[in-house]
Amino acid sequence: MAKHQKLFITGAAGMVGSxxxxxxxxxxxxxxxxxxxxxETEPDDEIVVSDVANFENMVEACxxxxxxxHLGIAITQRGYPRTRYNQMIMExxxxxxxxxxxxxxxxxxxxxxxxxxxxxxxxxxxENVYTTPDMPVRPDSIYGVSKAYGEALxxxxxxxxxxxxxxxxxxxYPDTEEVNRDYPPGENRWLSARDSAELTxxxxxxxxxxxxIFYGVQRQRARRLGTAGSRRPFAVTDVAKLGGGYADSTPxxxxxAEALLAAARPGAPSARLVIISGPPGVGKTAVARAxxxxxxxxxxxxxxxxxxxxxxxxxxxxxxxxxxxxGTPHYWQKLRPLEYAGPLTTACSNxxxxxxxxxxxxxxxxxxxxxxxxxLGKKIAPTTLRVLHLDPPPLETWRARxxxxxxxxxxxxxxxxxxxxxxxxxxxxxxxxDTDAPLYSVVQRTINTLS
Numbered sequence: 001m002a003k004h005q006k007l008f009i010t011g012a013a014g015m016v017g018s019x020x021x022x023x024x025x026x027x028x029x030x031x032x033x034x035x036x037x038x039x040e041t042e043p044d045d046e047i048v049v050s051d052v053a054n055f056e057n058m059v060e061a062c063x064x065x066x067x068x069x070h071l072g073i074a075i076t077q078r079g080y081p082r083t084r085y086n087q088m089i090m091e092x093x094x095x096x097x098x099x100x101x102x103x104x105x106x107x108x109x110x111x112x113x114x115x116x117x118x119x120x121x122x123x124x125x126x127e128n129v130y131t132t133p134d135m136p137v138r139p140d141s142i143y144g145v146s147k148a149y150g151e152a153l154x155x156x157x158x159x160x161x162x163x164x165x166x167x168x169x170x171x172x173y174p175d176t177e178e179v180n181r182d183y184p185p186g187e188n189r190w191l192s193a194r195d196s197a198e199l200t201x202x203x204x205x206x207x208x209x210x211x212x213i214f215y216g217v218q219r220q221r222a223r224r225l226g227t228a229g230s231r232r233p234f235a236v237t238d239v240a241k242l243g244g245g246y247a248d249s250t251p252x253x254x255x256x257a258e259a260l261l262a263a264a265r266p267g268a269p270s271a272r273l274v275i276i277s278g279p280p281g282v283g284k285t286a287v288a289r290a291x292x293x294x295x296x297x298x299x300x301x302x303x304x305x306x307x308x309x310x311x312x313x314x315x316x317x318x319x320x321x322x323x324x325x326x327g328t329p330h331y332w333q334k335l336r337p338l339e340y341a342g343p344l345t346t347a348c349s350n351x352x353x354x355x356x357x358x359x360x361x362x363x364x365x366x367x368x369x370x371x372x373x374x375x376l377g378k379k380i381a382p383t384t385l386r387v388l389h390l391d392p393p394p395l396e397t398w399r400a401r402x403x404x405x406x407x408x409x410x411x412x413x414x415x416x417x418x419x420x421x422x423x424x425x426x427x428x429x430x431x432x433x434d435t436d437a438p439l440y441s442v443v444q445r446t447i448n449t450l451s
Contacts (some may be wrong), residue, residue, distance in 0.1 A: 002221030004029045005204065008065040009121040010052050010100065011072035012035045014401055016115060017169065019193030020069060020200060021045075027201060031065055033072065052096035055103075062103040067204045070100045070150075071115045073143075086142045093146035101157045101165075111164040113203045114154050118171040118215065134167070134297070135211035151213055158211040166203040167213040168316075170196070189214045202293065206446040210294045249327035250423075253365035257372045259337030263344045263374055267351025267383030274292040274356060274450065277363040278390035281402040282435045283442060287390065288358045295450075303343045303361030311335055340366070351383045368425030388449065389426050392418070393436035 005028050010031035011017045018039070021030060029273045031046040041047065050057040052072040061067060076090035097114070104112050122140025124131040137148040147169075154165035170191060199216060269274065276284050286301050314335055315325035325331065340361060347357045366372060367389065377385040395418060402409040426432065431449050435442050 004068035005030060006064065007204070008062060008068045009033065010068070010070050010096075011115075013039050014071055014073075014075075016071050016196060017069075020071075020197050022196035023194055024201060028067075028204075031061065033061060035072070038131050051092075052099060055095075055099045058096075058099040058103040059106055060098070060109045065107070065109055067111045067113070067198055068100060068104055068109055069113045069115070072098065075113075089142050089146050093143070094149055097146070097150045097153060101153055101163075104163055105157060105161050105241055106326055109163070110208055111166070111204055111206075112154065112157070113200050114150050114165060114167045116147045116151055116167045116169045116213070118145060118169050118217075120148045120151065120169060131215075133215065134432055149446075155211055158209060162209045164206070164210050165212075166197060166206075168196075168203075168216045169214065170216045178311075205440055206290070206294060207440055207447060212293060212296075214293070216447065249332065250329075251365040252329070252332040253369050255333050256337045256340050256366050257369045259341035260344055260366070260372065261375055261379060263341040263348070264379035265345075265348040265351075267348060267380050268353055268355075269382040269438040270354045271351040272356045272384045272386065273347055273351060273380055274358050275363065275385070275387045276358055276360045276366055276390065276446075277430070278435075279362060279364070279392050281390050281398055281407060282390040283401070283439060284360045284390055286439055287443055287446055288360050290439065291358060291446065294443070294447065295356060298356045298358060299350055300358045300360065301343045301347050303340060303359070306343050306346075311339055347405070348380060351380065364421065364424050367427055367430065373427050373429055387427065387430040388446065389430045389432045390435050390442070391432050392421070393434075397436060414443065 007020075007024065007028040008031040009017050009020055010033040012021060012030075013034050017032075021032070021041075024030075025042060029044065029046075031048060032041060032043070033050065033052065034047045035049070035051060038047070038049065048057070048061045050061065052058060073093065074085065074092035101112060103109075118125065118131075119140050120137050121131045121135065121139035122144050124135070126140065137144075137151075139145045139148050151167045154167055154436075157163045158165045165416060172191065183208055199214075203212075278284050285302055285304075288302065292298050292300055311325055311331070315321070315328075315331075319329065320328060320330075340363070343359060343361065347359045350357055367387075373385070373387055393401070395415070398418065399409045399414055402414065408414070433442065433445050433449060
């Protein structure tokens with residue numbers, strides 16, 4: 001049995017800490033920091049009782065751990081004098097946070113997850129300004145100031161010492177799995193305990209070293225909190241319904257290649273367009289979404305998410321069943337050019353500043369059009385074009401991934417599909433990435449390719 005990584009959680013008796021303990025207990029071994037309140041714990045949990053402001057104790061507590069989730073904050077009761085509470089913040093949130101990062105450095109702990117807050121940008125929210133992590137901080141309280149300090153300190157320890165640091169700005173967190181009360185209009189910025197734990201695990205397992213600031217927000221009635229570059233595709237389509245008829249069709253790449261060149265427009269000199277191509281089920285979208293979490297100023301456009309519903313609707317209107325929607329001459333000559341040119345148009349319109357646009361799509365036979373990609377690079381210049389192809393894993397691994405997303409994978413259909421896709425040529429200028437590995441390895445290979 002593989003040994004679990006050891007996660008040190010400060011503020012482990014609090015709501016966020018309790019949620020992590022509940023949802024991650026089967027994935028990590030715990031070392032838990034408690035101050036005064038010591039709740040019921042698991043027999044194998046390691047317990048530390050101390051004030052996070054005690055430097056020597058924190059250095060000792062961080063010895064031998066693989067990751068730190070720093071959740072500990074100053075807590076007071078309603079009606080407590082504001083001046084005294086602010087002093088507590090200075091002692092716990094300022095001194096304590098320094099202690100944790102310095103203890104991580106001394107003990108060579110590779111990753112720290114820092115619980116920040118939306119109060120770091122609270123004055124934007126008071127003005128109903130849509131806020132992203134790349135905007136200057138505008139803390140609305142001394143508490144918000146202390147968390148802004150923690151984010152800045154985390155960036156320093158990342159850039160100076162190579163520690164991976166992830167700052168999660170948490171808003172409404174009641175330690176529940178469903179919204180537990182009615183929030184005033186525009187004030188529901190809720191995060192479930194389960195998704196908070198999953199977000200923490202993603203940070204622990206992510207390729208290293210990285211730095212990131214994210215809003216831990218699951219539901220918003222009035223969207224005020226966002227990410228530095230969209231972390232979501234434009235629309236949602238059930239990808240399991242896509243691709244019907246493709247394996248038995250006769251590909252015609254020319255109409256789509258012409259449409260792509262007609263849609264291309266020049267972008268900014270420091271921007272970059274990254275095509276993430278490959279057959280279905282190899283993890284294109286999963287890799288792209290991971291890159292969003294790890295690379296700043298990145299924007300995702302997923303062709304299947306933006307155009308898949310259009311293809312199925314058009315097929316229905318023509319009387320074609322979904323099982324053959326992608327196999328007709330009408331699709332190859334009329335619909336596919338729109339399916340791919342539309343997302344490229346959106347991508348080109350967003351090639352500004354230093355932005356990186358990830359355009360995800362199969363690009364099957366078009367990827368073998370050797371004249372297309374150099375011509376596309378010239379059309380979007382001075383923006384840089386990179387073309388990546390995610391190669392499929394061995395057949396049975398590939399079949400299992402297709403089954404996992406609900407796509408058809410029975411025999412001999414899947415074998416025929418794999419053969420048809422495997423026969424398509426790939427432009428020699430594309431970088432091929434092996435996907436016969438865990439997702440984090442594929443993501444790291446992609447990051448290395450783009451570096």
